[in-house]
Structure formats: structure tokens, C-alpha cells
Amino acid sequence: KTPAKKIPAGNRGIPVIGETIQFMAAINSNKGFYDFVKIRRLKYGNCFKTNIIGQTHVFISSTEAAKKILSNEGGNFTKRYIKSIAKLVGDQSLLCASHQQHKLIRSHLSSLFSTTSLSTMVRQFDELTVNNLSNWHKKSSIIILHEALKITLEAICKMLMSLEDKKELEMLHKDIGLIYEAMLSFPLRLPWTRFYKGLQARKRIMNLLDKILEARRKSKEKYDDFLDYLLIKDDQIIQLTNEQIKDNILTMIIAGQDTTASAITWMVKYLDDNPKALKNLRAEQQALQQKVSCKAYLTYEDLNCMPYASKVVKESLRMASIVPWFPRMALQDCEIEGFTIKKGWNINVDAKSVHFDPMIFHDPHKFIPSRFDDDSKPYSFLAFGMGGRTCLGLHLARAMMLVFVYRLTTSYRWKVLDSDESIEKWTLFSRLKSGCPIHVTSIEEERDSPNASKT
Numbered sequence: 001k002t003p004a005k006k007i008p009a010g011n012r013g014i015p016v017i018g019e020t021i022q023f024m025a026a027i028n029s030n031k032g033f034y035d036f037v038k039i040r041r042l043k044y045g046n047c048f049k050t051n052i053i054g055q056t057h058v059f060i061s062s063t064e065a066a067k068k069i070l071s072n073e074g075g076n077f078t079k080r081y082i083k084s085i086a087k088l089v090g091d092q093s094l095l096c097a098s099h100q101q102h103k104l105i106r107s108h109l110s111s112l113f114s115t116t117s118l119s120t121m122v123r124q125f126d127e128l129t130v131n132n133l134s135n136w137h138k139k140s141s142i143i144i145l146h147e148a149l150k151i152t153l154e155a156i157c158k159m160l161m162s163l164e165d166k167k168e169l170e171m172l173h174k175d176i177g178l179i180y181e182a183m184l185s186f187p188l189r190l191p192w193t194r195f196y197k198g199l200q201a202r203k204r205i206m207n208l209l210d211k212i213l214e215a216r217r218k219s220k221e222k223y224d225d226f227l228d229y230l231l232i233k234d235d236q237i238i239q240l241t242n243e244q245i246k247d248n249i250l251t252m253i254i255a256g257q258d259t260t261a262s263a264i265t266w267m268v269k270y271l272d273d274n275p276k277a278l279k280n281l282r283a284e285q286q287a288l289q290q291k292v293s294c295k296a297y298l299t300y301e302d303l304n305c306m307p308y309a310s311k312v313v314k315e316s317l318r319m320a321s322i323v324p325w326f327p328r329m330a331l332q333d334c335e336i337e338g339f340t341i342k343k344g345w346n347i348n349v350d351a352k353s354v355h356f357d358p359m360i361f362h363d364p365h366k367f368i369p370s371r372f373d374d375d376s377k378p379y380s381f382l383a384f385g386m387g388g389r390t391c392l393g394l395h396l397a398r399a400m401m402l403v404f405v406y407r408l409t410t411s412y413r414w415k416v417l418d419s420d421e422s423i424e425k426w427t428l429f430s431r432l433k434s435g436c437p438i439h440v441t442s443i444e445e446e447r448d449s450p451n452a453s454k455t
């Protein structure tokens with residue numbers, strides 16, 4: 001006899017409103033919105049049910065469930081974001097497009113992330129990082145998050161559409177910030193709401209992209225960027241429409257800037273907390289510096305000579321779990337690990353809890369890069385998702401983190417000035433509220449004056 005199916009436990013809250021208020025309270029607290037999930041998982045176990053903004057949400061946390069849902073072999077699930085996110089990124093965005101549209105857009109976009117474009121990106125990102133870091137020792141403090149947001153945005157905009165105009169970049173920076181703040185807000189279009197301000201910011205960005213697209217279509221010049229590739233006329237390939245191009249350029253900025261900058265910030269903090277790991281890392285990076293010192297900038301191949309730094313990056317991503325869960329919707333009634341999942345329910349893969357499962361990662365709250373010396377269990381490292389919706393920018397994100405950490409560890413020693421671990425409110429991706437302020441001392445100056453401190 002087959003065992004009876006279970007309905008996930010949980011509190012559906014009060015009629016209509018469900019647990020929306022508790023969810024919003026978590027977003028608005030300095031523990032971050034994941035706290036909503038954490039509290040319920042501790043109470044109900046690895047699979048629980050709740051109701052947010054009129055919808056049933058199940059959260060599930062295990063490598064087996066992650067495999068079943070993310071590999072989606074039975075075609076039981078589709079990706080689904082809450083309404084406010086869908087409106088802000090646009091309905092042609094890769095994040096929200098229908099299954100068929102997604103296939104078409106993803107195939108266009110993934111061809112852009114070739115080894116050749118990654119090599120160009122590494123060179124460009126390194127140049128931006130070197131310039132940005134060059135005067136840090138002259139300042140009393142540096143907020144890592146702010147600097148990382150600046151360089152990741154500049155790098156991504158150059159890669160996508162050769163946008164380098166400082167004024168336009170500044171405007172874009174502000175508007176992308178407004179969109180982030182609106183992503184988790186209640187979708188009310190009233191002029192004083194975060195959601196409305198986010199939509200206005202989206203409009204301004206669309207106008208800028210219209211201008212860039214129009215100029216590009218008229219231009220005879222060759223740009224070596226994503227936009228040029230997307231506009232190439234080829235009868236064999238179905239072309240993307242203007243709307244598809246614009247929504248997906250915005251999507252790549254949104255998906256790439258904040259995530260990578262937050263990951264860099266967490267990495268700097270974890271290294272400051274773990275002097276032994278930092279010492280190992282610095283030794284590796286300084287040895288590499290000796291080898292590559294004849295070149296002005298790092299190459300993509302140089303990143304292969306950073307085995308320890310690669311594990312530092314991976315461990316930082318595990319602990320930070322920047323995207324804590326992955327939202328999907330059940331397309332039909334199905335069963336996962338003995339639990340009944342009804343058609344139309346949202347089912348979220350709780351990646352953060354897999355990352356902190358002591359049965360998978362020993363001492364999960366400790367920063368131990370060497371844990372990745374051996375291959376990890378399938379579907380246990382989920383920082384970039386898995387399956388057909390895996391992060392498109394994962395190699396780029398890793399490369400940016402490696403370049404950044406190389407430049408930081410070979411140029412400076414640093415001390416974090418504020419150890420507050422609060423999470424910033426209203427952000428979709430987990431961000432340190434302090435932004436990780438640091439004070440740096442130059443390693444080069446230290447060499448020149450042997451009595452300088454070596455903290």
C-alpha cells in the first residue's frame with residue numbers, strides 16, 4: 001500500500017490577507033525577508049505552506065526536492081515571480097516570459113556569454129577595478145558595497161551596450177536602485193508608493209534604451225557589445241523585437257549588478273572575519289602577482305590559476321545565499337517527497353536552508369573555503385540555481401568576484417570598521433546594511449616603510 005500523501009503543514013493566516021503582514025514585516029526588519037522562511041521552517045520542518053498576497057506558497061528545502069523542481073523533467077513547474085517584479089522587469093523579460101518565449105530569448109542571450117566575450121569582460125572589469133581601487137588608501141574609509149555597485153554597473157553597461165557616459169550611468173544607477181526598492185513592494189500604483197516610483201524609473205530607463213537602440217540601428221560603426229550581436233540580421237535566426245531587447249537588457253542589469261556587488265561585499269566581510277582564510281588567499285594571489293606582473297591587466301586564463309580564491313568565492317556565495325529561494329508554480333497536481341502540491345500553488349526551493357544544512361555542509365555557519373576541495377553533493381550548491389533556469393551570468397559573476405579579490409588582496413590590507421550584520425530592508429537580494437565600510441593600508445607603501453603595521 002502506498003503511504004498517504006501529506007499536505008504541507010503551516011498557518012495560512014487570516015482570510016484573504018494570509019500571512020502577508022508578517023512577510024512584509026520581515027522585509028522591513030533588519031534580519032531580512034528570509035527570516036520569514038527561517039522561522040516557519042524551524043516550526044514546521046523542511047516543507048511548509050503559507051499564504052502571501054492571496055496566493056498559496058510552499059517552501060521546500062532538500063537536495064532531492066531541488067533536483068525534482070529545478071531540473072523539471074516532468075514539466076510540472078514553471079517559473080513565477082510576484083506581480084510587482086513581473087511589472088518592473090517587463091513581460092518580455094527572460095525572468096517572466098512564457099515557456100516558449102523563454103526558450104527563444106535564452107538561446108539568444110546565452111550565445112552572448114561566450115569565452116570570447118568573457119575574456120573581453122575580464123579585461124574591462126579589471127581596468128575599472130584598478131582605477132576604482134587606485135586612491136582608496138588616500139581615504140579614511142571605503143564602503144565596499146557602494147564601490148562594487150559602481151563598478152559592476154559600469155562593467156555590465158559597457159558589455160551590454162557600450163554605455164560609458166558618466167551622467168547617463170549615474171541616472172541609471174539611481175533608477176535601477178528605485179526598481180530594486182519596488183520589487184518587493186505591494187503593487188499599488190499610487191504616486192507616493194515605492195511601486196509607482198519603481199515604475200516611473202522603469203519608464204525613464206526604457207526611454208534611454210529607446211534612444212540607444214535608435215542610434216545603434218542608424219549607426220554604421222561596429223561595437224563589440226551584446227547589443228551589436230542582438231541586432232545582427234540573420235535569416236536563420238528569429239530576431240528579437242525592440243521590446244524583447246529592452247526588457248532583457250534591463251533584466252541583465254537587474255540580475256547582474258546588485259547580486260554581484262552584494263556577493264563581493266559579503267566576501268570582503270567573511271575574509272575579514274577569517275584571518276586564516278585571508279592569509280591563504282593572500283599567499284596565492286601574491287604568488288600569482290609575481291607571475292603576471294609583466295601584464296597591465298588580468299586575462300580570463302589567469303583566473304584558472306586561482307584555485308583557493310575560487311573556493312573563497314564559492315564559500316562566500318554559499319554563506320551569503322544572495323538569492324535565498326527560487327520561485328516556481330505547479331502546472332498540475334503533483335507530489336514532492338510525499339507532500340501533495342496542488343496545481344497553481346507557488347513552490348519555492350529554499351536554497352539558503354540547503355546551504356546551511358549540517359548534514360550537507362559540516363559546521364555550516366563557519367567560513368571554510370577548503371570544504372570545496374572535494375566535489376559537493378549534487379544540487380547542494382545552489383547559489384546560481386540549477387537546471388534550465390540556471391543563472392546566465394554565473395561565469396561572469398565568478399570572474400568579477402575573482403578579479404576584485406585579486407586586486408584587493410594584492411593592493412591592500414583592510415579592516416572592517418562596522419561589524420553590524422543587519423540586512424538591508426526592502427531588498428530582493430541579501431545585502432549588508434552597513435555596506436561593509438573598511439579602512440585600507442597600501443601593501444606597496446608598507447614594503448617601502450618596513451616599520452609600518454601589518455594588520
Ligand code: HEM
Nearest residue numbers: 255256259260263322323326383384385389391392393397
Ligand atoms: C553573484 C552574482 C549572481 C548570483 C548569486 C546570481 C544568482 C542567480 C540565480 C540563483 C538565478 C536563478 C533563479 C531561479 O532559478 O529562479 C539567476 C538567474 C539569472 N541570472 Fe544570475 N546571479 C548572479 C549574477 C548574474 C549576472 C552577472 C548576470 C548577467 C549579467 C545574471 C543574469 C541572470 C539571468 C539573465 C537569469 C535568468 C535566467 C533564466 O531565467 O533563464 N546573473 N541568477
